[in-house]
Structures are given as structure tokens and as C-alpha cells.
Amino acid sequence: MNPHAAVKPLDEAARAAALARQAQLTKPAGSLGRLEEIAIQLAAMQGTLLPRIHHPWISIFAADHGVADEGVSAFPQAVTQQMLANFVGGGAAISVLARETGATLEVIDVGTLAPSPVAGVVQAQVRRSTANFCRQPAMSAAQAQAALDAGATACARARTAGADLFIGGEMGIANTTAAAALACALLGLPGAALAGAGTGVDHAGVARKAALIDRALALHGLASAPTDSLHALCAVGGFEIGALAGAYLAAAQAGMPVLVDGFICGAAALLAVRLNPGARDWMLFAHASAESGHAALLRALDAQPLLALDMRLGEASGAAAAIPLLRLACALHAGMATFAEAGVANNA
The missing domain is CATH 1.10.1610.10 (Nicotinate-nucleotide-dimethylbenzimidazole phosphoribosyltransferase (CobT), small domain)
Known part of the structure; x- marks a missing residue:
């Protein structure tokens, strides 16, 4: 794309x-x-x-992150692969929400460490996990483009199926760290401004995460904005974040409304808007995440979220919860x- x-x-x-x-x-x-x-x-x-919102479509992009080696998550990376099976098996929160709202749900592996394909998961692997961005760039330029393309392809599937609303979601242990680092690079902020609890790390863990982000920003020459957005994605991003941005951009180019989920999807939305400012016109914002850095992203995107439920699960759960609100607005x-x-x- x-x-x-x-x-x-x-x-x-x-x-x-x-x-x-x-x-x-x-x-x-x-x-x-x-x-x-x-x-x-x-x-x-x-x-x-x-x-009307008759056919909402939810694409969950999953990937692993090399920065997990730095101990930034309360959960092991194996959870990423385990959750893929939970998504397609119907046991995850987003699985329930998709059933209740009549949304089509697909799960896409764009870069997990899964040793073999998970049945029912769309295979679009760019690479098995990004590199540890505290030591080297997370991905190459070619890999970043492949991630964007995977998102655009998911949007094309949604359009072919007659979807009238696109929702992106994500899964990947350590991806709040990648999202915070990317947003810091795009906004010219220090790690402490956007680093949060993620999967539930304590205050010391949040401070360690912020320090790691600052170290990575300095390593890659991203300590002050403005910066080249694709360079920032390559340096500190994630494959699922790139795929989300690609899906948002493809939706805007095709004229499909997008409902943006929480913190990680917000970082992807910011990336999409930095790459193509017109994409902002096609975005609705579902909820105010309890993840501490989300408010800064919403301000940067001049976005007013629809809901404030103290959610921070990710996997498009906040966006799915807002589907009935959109339908009620249309019905009225x-x-x-x-x-x-x-x-x-x-x-x-």
C-alpha cells in the first residue's frame, strides 16, 4: 500500500x-x-x-516484541500465542463482544513467536517477533511496509465482505511499551509521559519501562519531535501497530469509517495521521483508556472518546463496547x- x-x-x-x-x-x-x-x-x-451500522468488522493483529526481553510485562510472551487460540475459540472478551454485537471477528498473526500456525488464525507473518529496540531497530523498512500491507489487506477483506465499520484490535505481550515508545517519538515526549502499567506492572516497573523508552529514543535519534514517522515505526514500533496503521489508512483511502480502540490503537492512529493527515477524518474514538498515556494521544489527535469505562484490556474490547452506541445514534x-x-x- x-x-x-x-x-x-x-x-x-x-x-x-x-x-x-x-x-x-x-x-x-x-x-x-x-x-x-x-x-x-x-x-x-x-x-x-x-x-447505519449493519456489518461491523473487527481485525485483531497479533505480534511479539523483542523488548519483552527487558522484563517490561507482567506476563510471559507465551501468552500472545495462547490468546490467539482463545480468540478463535470464543473465550476472550473480544470474542464475546463480537458475538453480542454481531460483528465479524478475524485474528491475524503478523509476527508472533508461535511455533506453528494456530488453526483459524489468518497467517500474515512479517517476522517472528520484532527485535529488541533497546539494542537495535525493531524492524527494517521492508518489514514496516509489510506490516502496513497486512493491515491494508485486512481492510480489503472487510470491504469485500460488505463491512460498514472497521475496528482494529491488537494482542502482543510488551506492546504497550512499543506503543508508548512510538508515541513518544512522534510527540517529542519522554518515556515518563506515556509509560503506563500495561498488563499490570507496579510503579517500579513503570519507571523501568520509561527509562528503557528514553534509552531507546536516544539510541535511535528519536529524542525530539518532529521525526520521520516510518523511521519511528522501524526503530521502536511493533508489527501489529504497523498493521493497524495500514488498516486505518486503507479504510480512509477507501471511505470506510474506523472506530479506534484504546492506547495501542491510538498510537497506531497517530502514526496513520502523521503519515497521511486526511486519515483523521475517518476516525471515531471509542473510549478513554485507563492506560495513563492515552489522554495525551487523544489530545494529539483532537479526539473526544465516546465512552469512559476505565477499560485497558485492548484487543478492541472498548471499541466493540461502543458499537451499540453508534447504532443507537443512527436509530434515533x-x-x-x-x-x-x-x-x-x-x-x-
Whole structure:
């Protein structure tokens, strides 16, 4: 994929029509708050007066990280592979959420240490784990491009299947460290500004993670922004983060709405927007993660999340939880009567 290719423009005529309809519905103007905004934004994205979310699609990208060797996670790397089987077996949180919302769920291995393919998992391995970015670049330029391409291919599968909303998720022990390092590089921040508990490390673990990030940023010449975004991905990123960014970019280029999950997906969204600023128009943001660095990412993306549930699981769980909210916004927009239809006086 070409990350710099033009994105599809939003349909401003559909936005104006949706805004005009909202003004005629039987309620005081603005009284449904964000629900009105969501419907209008989706109208512009879908190019229709009456948007709907019928076929949400969730792609979970999984990869392992060399920086796990530095002891930045409370869980061993074997959990990445074990969770792949849990995803496809239906036992993970995202598996339950996908069933309950009627979303299509696929799991994609873009770089785990799994000794053999897991049945039911899409194989798109770039390499078996990134390198330890505290010692060398996490990946080569060719591998970064392959990760972007894997994400774009997942988006293409979603479009072929008739999906009308793309959600990306991730799995990979130590990937909060990679996401924090990448975001620090893109924002010119020190490790302490974005390093968090991740899988549940204690305060000492968070401090160790921040120090490792600072060391890596200095090693790769990333200690101050602005920086070349692809260089930052190569230096300290992860294959699943690159795949997420590629999926977001491909969705924007094709004109498919994206619902961004939490901290790690937020770092991927920031990468996508730095590569192609127009991609931001196609992003909705699902929730405010309890991961400490997420607020800085939301500010950088000028994003207002839909939910605040203190979630920090990842694997697209926060985004899946927001699907019913999008559907309710669309249903209200389409199903409420206008003042004229209901015979109700309008003071406007």
C-alpha cells in the first residue's frame, strides 16, 4: 500500500442534510448531545442521509516484541500465542463482544513467536517477533511496509465482505511499551509521559519501562519531535501497530469509517495521521483508556472518546463496547419523527 495516497473526501452534502434533519426532529436542538454528532459524522462518512451500522468488522493483529526481553510485562510472551487460540475459540472478551454485537471477528498473526500456525488464525507473518529496540531497530523498512500491507489487506477483506465499520484490535505481550515508545517519538515526549502499567506492572516497573523508552529514543535519534514517522515505526514500533496503521489508512483511502480502540490503537492512529493527515477524518474514538498515556494521544489527535469505562484490556474490547452506541445514534436519527410528521409545534 501507499500510505500517502489520497483519502476519500467526506460527503459534505450528506452532512448538511443530516444536520438539517436533526433540526427537524421532535426534541430541543442539541438535546441528544453526542448522539446527534455521531449520526451526522457517520452520514458524512457513509454518504447518506440515514447512516447505519449493519456489518461491523473487527481485525485483531497479533505480534511479539523483542523488548519483552527487558522484563517490561507482567506476563510471559507465551501468552500472545495462547490468546490467539482463545480468540478463535470464543473465550476472550473480544470474542464475546463480537458475538453480542454481531460483528465479524478475524485474528491475524503478523509476527508472533508461535511455533506453528494456530488453526483459524489468518497467517500474515512479517517476522517472528520484532527485535529488541533497546539494542537495535525493531524492524527494517521492508518489514514496516509489510506490516502496513497486512493491515491494508485486512481492510480489503472487510470491504469485500460488505463491512460498514472497521475496528482494529491488537494482542502482543510488551506492546504497550512499543506503543508508548512510538508515541513518544512522534510527540517529542519522554518515556515518563506515556509509560503506563500495561498488563499490570507496579510503579517500579513503570519507571523501568520509561527509562528503557528514553534509552531507546536516544539510541535511535528519536529524542525530539518532529521525526520521520516510518523511521519511528522501524526503530521502536511493533508489527501489529504497523498493521493497524495500514488498516486505518486503507479504510480512509477507501471511505470506510474506523472506530479506534484504546492506547495501542491510538498510537497506531497517530502514526496513520502523521503519515497521511486526511486519515483523521475517518476516525471515531471509542473510549478513554485507563492506560495513563492515552489522554495525551487523544489530545494529539483532537479526539473526544465516546465512552469512559476505565477499560485497558485492548484487543478492541472498548471499541466493540461502543458499537451499540453508534447504532443507537443512527436509530434515533432515522427513527424519530419530525415536528411536521408528529404535528408538534417547533419554536425554531
